[in-house]
Amino acid sequence: MSQFAQVLLSGLSTGSIYALAAIGFTLIWQAAQTVNFAQGEFVMLPAFFVLVAINFLGMPLWLALLFGLLMAVLVLGLLFKKLIVEPMLPKTGLPLIIATMALSILLKESVKEFYGAEAQPFPDILPQQTMNLAGAVISVQDILNLVISITAVVALTLFLNRTITGRSMQATAQNPAVATILGIDTKRMVLYTFLINAGLAALASFLISPLYLAKFSNGETLGVVAFIAAIVGGFNQIRGAIAGGLLIGVLDNLTATYITAEYRAALPLVLLILIILWRPQGLLGTDEGRQV
Amino acid sequence: MRFSLKHLLLLVGLGVLVVAPLGQGNYIVYMLCSWLIFSIAAMGLNLTLGYAGQISLAQASFMAIGAYTTALLTLAGWHWVVAMPIGLVLCFVVGLALGFPALRVRGHFLAFVTLAFNTLVFLVARNEDWLTGGTYGKFGMPRPDFGIVSTDSQLNFYYFTLIVFVIAAALMWGIVRSPWGRAFRALRENPIRAESLGIDTRRLTLLAFAIGSVYGGLAGSLVSPLVQFIEPGSFAVIHSLRILLMVVVGGAGFFYGPMLGAAVVILLPEVLRFTEGYYLILYATLVIVLMVFCPSGLIGVGSRIRDKLWSRTRDRGDLKQGAQL
Amino acid sequence: MKRRMIAKALAAATLLGMAPVGAALAQETVKVPCVCELSGAGAVSGSNYRDGAKLALEEINGAGGILGRKIEMSEYDTQTDPQTSRALVQKAIDEGAYAIMGTVYSGSTIVNMLVSKQNGVPQITGSEAPNITQQGNPYIFRTSSSAAKGVPSLTAYFKEQLAVKKIAVTWVNNEFGKGGHDVFIKEMAAAGIDVVSDVPSEQGQADFAADVSKIRESGAEAAFVYLNEEESARFLKEARKQGLDIPLVGEVTLTGQKVIDLAGAAANGAYAHVGLTTGANVASIKEFAGKFQSKYGRDTDHNGIKGYIGIYAIKYVTELIGSFDREAMAKKMHGLTLDVAKHPGMLLTTSWDDTGEMARESFMTEVQNGKQVVIGTVPAK
Numbered sequence: 001m002s003q004f005a006q007v008l009l010s011g012l013s014t015g016s017i018y019a020l021a022a023i024g025f026t027l028i029w030q031a032a033q034t035v036n037f038a039q040g041e042f043v044m045l046p047a048f049f050v051l052v053a054i055n056f057l058g059m060p061l062w063l064a065l066l067f068g069l070l071m072a073v074l075v076l077g078l079l080f081k082k083l084i085v086e087p088m089l090p091k092t093g094l095p096l097i098i099a100t101m102a103l104s105i106l107l108k109e110s111v112k113e114f115y116g117a118e119a120q121p122f123p124d125i126l127p128q129q130t131m132n133l134a135g136a137v138i139s140v141q142d143i144l145n146l147v148i149s150i151t152a153v154v155a156l157t158l159f160l161n162r163t164i165t166g167r168s169m170q171a172t173a174q175n176p177a178v179a180t181i182l183g184i185d186t187k188r189m190v191l192y193t194f195l196i197n198a199g200l201a202a203l204a205s206f207l208i209s210p211l212y213l214a215k216f217s218n219g220e221t222l223g224v225v226a227f228i229a230a231i232v233g234g235f236n237q238i239r240g241a242i243a244g245g246l247l248i249g250v251l252d253n254l255t256a257t258y259i260t261a262e263y264r265a266a267l268p269l270v271l272l273i274l275i276i277l278w279r280p281q282g283l284l285g286t287d288e289g290r291q292v
Numbered sequence: 293m294r295f296s297l298k299h300l301l302l303l304v305g306l307g308v309l310v311v312a313p314l315g316q317g318n319y320i321v322y323m324l325c326s327w328l329i330f331s332i333a334a335m336g337l338n339l340t341l342g343y344a345g346q347i348s349l350a351q352a353s354f355m356a357i358g359a360y361t362t363a364l365l366t367l368a369g370w371h372w373v374v375a376m377p378i379g380l381v382l383c384f385v386v387g388l389a390l391g392f393p394a395l396r397v398r399g400h401f402l403a404f405v406t407l408a409f410n411t412l413v414f415l416v417a418r419n420e421d422w423l424t425g426g427t428y429g430k431f432g433m434p435r436p437d438f439g440i441v442s443t444d445s446q447l448n449f450y451y452f453t454l455i456v457f458v459i460a461a462a463l464m465w466g467i468v469r470s471p472w473g474r475a476f477r478a479l480r481e482n483p484i485r486a487e488s489l490g491i492d493t494r495r496l497t498l499l500a501f502a503i504g505s506v507y508g509g510l511a512g513s514l515v516s517p518l519v520q521f522i523e524p525g526s527f528a529v530i531h532s533l534r535i536l537l538m539v540v541v542g543g544a545g546f547f548y549g550p551m552l553g554a555a556v557v558i559l560l561p562e563v564l565r566f567t568e569g570y571y572l573i574l575y576a577t578l579v580i581v582l583m584v585f586c587p588s589g590l591i592g593v594g595s596r597i598r599d600k601l602w603s604r605t606r607d608r609g610d611l612k613q614g615a616q617l
Numbered sequence: 618m619k620r621r622m623i624a625k626a627l628a629a630a631t632l633l634g635m636a637p638v639g640a641a642l643a644q645e646t647v648k649v650p651c652v653c654e655l656s657g658a659g660a661v662s663g664s665n666y667r668d669g670a671k672l673a674l675e676e677i678n679g680a681g682g683i684l685g686r687k688i689e690m691s692e693y694d695t696q697t698d699p700q701t702s703r704a705l706v707q708k709a710i711d712e713g714a715y716a717i718m719g720t721v722y723s724g725s726t727i728v729n730m731l732v733s734k735q736n737g738v739p740q741i742t743g744s745e746a747p748n749i750t751q752q753g754n755p756y757i758f759r760t761s762s763s764a765a766k767g768v769p770s771l772t773a774y775f776k777e778q779l780a781v782k783k784i785a786v787t788w789v790n791n792e793f794g795k796g797g798h799d800v801f802i803k804e805m806a807a808a809g810i811d812v813v814s815d816v817p818s819e820q821g822q823a824d825f826a827a828d829v830s831k832i833r834e835s836g837a838e839a840a841f842v843y844l845n846e847e848e849s850a851r852f853l854k855e856a857r858k859q860g861l862d863i864p865l866v867g868e869v870t871l872t873g874q875k876v877i878d879l880a881g882a883a884a885n886g887a888y889a890h891v892g893l894t895t896g897a898n899v900a901s902i903k904e905f906a907g908k909f910q911s912k913y914g915r916d917t918d919h920n921g922i923k924g925y926i927g928i929y930a931i932k933y934v935t936e937l938i939g940s941f942d943r944e945a946m947a948k949k950m951h952g953l954t955l956d957v958a959k960h961p962g963m964l965l966t967t968s969w970d971d972t973g974e975m976a977r978e979s980f981m982t983e984v985q986n987g988k989q990v991v992i993g994t995v996p997a998k
Contacts, residue, residue: 006830007826007827010824010826014826096583098347099584101579102537109573117656118847121850121880121881128857130859139859141858211823215847221823224407227404228404253826256828257830264827265411265415266411269409269411272404273408276397277393280397317712319708322707323704418790427724427791428795431731521728523727523728525698526698526699526700
């Protein structure tokens with residue numbers, strides 16, 4: 001039982017980080033109608049901005065994290081939108097998807113060439129203690145990961161539902177034409193979506209790198225898992241992405257512990273096909289309409 | 293006039309392919325074989341991507357199915373000519389089974405299903421030692437022997453590959469030109485109109501995907517005797533992405549696009565060796581730039597330049613057929 | 618006008634006169650290409666192997682080369698892809714290789730060694746998977762012992778020093794890990810130690826929560842960790858996170874500097890048997906580590922040493938046979954022992970058996986306060 005509790009917590013902790021990446025993925029899908037195949041690399045890169053700040057610019061950790069966040073928003077949000085997505089509008093579709101695939105190679109290879117092919121240690125941000133709770137060893141880091149991710153998601157939801165900007169973003173996602181008529185600056189709203197995505201990716205990066213280490217290839221599995229989390233949960237709903245992320249995190253750990261370690265990587269495929277056959281709109285998705 | 297010019301170019305191209313390996317070292321001949329094989333795989337993907345407009349990220353796994361089937365059967369003493377078609381049938385069936393759920397839903401679901409499927413094939417190839425040799429792979433596959441001619445020498449194997457390639461390309465040409473292939477093009481150009489004309493787009497897309505997968509299997513069945521060693525890592529997702537980019541860079545939806553793209557991907561590292569590690573960075577940048585400015589790939593760039601320099605006679609709009617009073 | 622003619626004639630004569638000299642110079646080199654992983658997953662290992670080899674090459678060329686001929690080493694990047702590596706070995710041989718250095722990744726070596734066998738070219742590999750020297754290939758030679766030799770050295774440690782009855786094993790499910798795992802399972806069965814938990818993981822796996830949890834719950838008294846460097850570090854971090862407090866013992870990688878850098882404090886207390894380590898308290902190896910550091914400005918893992926002694930092995934064996942004869946070289950190396958007293962470039966006394974497998978003194982190490990410390994020496998077997 002204590003093992004079950006531990007594995008469950010580890011799964012929830014990892015799953016909440018998947019959820020952050022998955023939410024960003026759904027945001028981009030709604031804003032630009034595209035699938036961002038570089039999402040995994042978006043989570044990989046911010047950790048390296050932080051490492052550059054610490055090792056080359058000599059910043060203290062807190063400042064480096066802030067720097068990493070800003071750089072992520074600038075490069076993965078603003079530049080990505082302005083240099084790649086915008087020139088392709090209004091016709092996106094296949095070419096944009098393929099451009100994001102190429103972008104994922106570009107980011108990976110650049111990190112490898114300019115920073116290093118080896119995994120890099122990443123400073124511990126959260127306390128490393130463990131607690132003993134009824135026989136189970138509970139990691140404080142796991143709990144805090146979960147708390148921080150959930151807080152970020154709640155804050156995002158409040159922003160989208162309670163502020164004028166947030167509601168304008170929702171309107172833009174649901175119906176750009178009507179939003180324009182209503183006087184909303186849709187271009188700006190779409191840009192905000194890209195910036196938020198970059199911010200979420202940076203947060204996921206900072207939470208996951210202390211344990212997984214920073215490495216150029218880290219995005220490979222992370223990206224796929226985030227997509228599948230979004231599809232499983234339903235990608236017109238934020239809570240769908242959260243449910244999908246948590247579900248995959250937990251199931252992955254339970255599969256590896258109790259069923260098979262050799263085939264644990266096959267789990268996403270199985271989930272994906274089941275969902276498509278049984279509930280194509282995802283677990284929490286709705287049939288019609290988009291909603292940020 | 294244009295017709296015969298086209299034929300002439302085709303003949304010259306074939307002639308070049310025949311003499312290309314003569315007097316070359318084994319390495320060059322090997323690279324040429326590998327280019328032909330990847331062209332076949334990319335040609336199949338072109339049907340899925342270029343004509344049916346669906347992304348598949350599983351071409352490498354179909355190569356794996358073809359390669360492993362051929363390897364196991366030829367190692368058991370079967371002739372390649374018997375082993376290969378069994379692999380192809382398997383690819384077709386798997387393609388249908390995989391495409392069916394994925395294509396039920398609008399959007400790029402096939403991309404994700406195939407992405408996950410590629411991982412699954414990798415895992416099966418690696419975990420099921422009893423069948424696939426696991427992580428150690430299978431080696432020592434014999435090269436096909438056709439009585440009078442054996443393909444053991446690198447040069448003979450090249451000609452064998454070339455013959456298979458030409459047959460595969462001719463069949464693809466037939467598919468694309470058939471009425472059924474024209475339906476594909478209608479589908480690509482305007483799916484809604486195609487549907488309204490009574491074309492069952494879903495069934496057509498599914499078939500395109502399955503046939504495309506068969507081409508992947510054919511490429512795999514050639515990899516087996518060429519490398520004489522296969523292991524799961526050679527068919528990982530990254531190779532599917534590589535093939536996809538071949539099609540895109542060459543020009544998706546163009547008949548010669550995949551061949552050009554395969555040549556770029558296989559030969560460019562040789563040319564850009566001096567750039568060392570930056571090769572992939574340059575390549576990825578090239579792809580992004582292509583997608584932003586000319587999504588129809590290098591062939592598209594070529595025809596744009598040609599149109600600029602050598603613009604065809606233009607019809608006067610008011611004399612166009614179909615104009616009515 | 619006349620002057621010009623004379624000048625021209627002189628120039629022509631000089632050129633003619635020089636031509637044979639140029640040809641002779643070109644002939645004087647011997648080609649030992651390095652086919653290794655300079656990009657892709659194996660870039661770190663491959664680059665260290667190459668740089669170690671380069672270091673040896675410069676020393677040898679500076680001292681007059683092999684039998685008066687300078688070594689020329691061109692580099693071929695396999696991109697850590699077996700098929701590419703095979704093509705490149707073919708290319709290197711087409712270009713007249715006397716012997717081939719590389720590859721490091723076992724998955725590549727198992728493929729490309731077929732080509733060097735077909736062409737009769739000796740190949741000095743950095744790979745450690747057991748099956749490489751089990752193919753009956755007379756041209757393949759190792760620069761470090763395989764797991765088939767290394768893992769058995771640990772059996773005595775588990776049985777006598779730790780005196781465990783139940784043990785767990787966590788291994789990376791690729792060519793490298795599978796080889797070690799299979800040898801380990803056999804060894805434990807022979808030693809009467811019960812393997813209570815057998816946990817495979819993916820190459821590049823990030824999440825080791827389930828793996829550690831399984832070992833914890835299995836009641837194992839020690840765990841054998843057979844993972845690559847990064848995965849080792851992630852495993853150690855997770856083990857610490859979950860409070861796994863049994864001895865963690867590895868082969869080669871677990872106490873390496875890279876793992877220590879990555880895992881930080883979590884690496885303390887890990888044990889490993891290592892064939893070659895720059896941290897070994899042996900004068901020749903320390904000297905090598907110093908030279909590598911001053912030339913490249915970084916430390917190397919054991920792959921740098923492997924590349925270094927690989928080039929020296931080629932030199933010593935060629936000098937023993939007295940000519941550049943590929944077949945004679947391969948024959949000579951089988952059953953050969955190179956004593957470090959007479960052949961200092963080998964760093965440690967080294968011998969090869971008739972499969973190309975290698976034997977050499979090795980070490981038991983432990984991580985103490987973030988440093989790899991040698992706690993014992995295992996004699997060559």
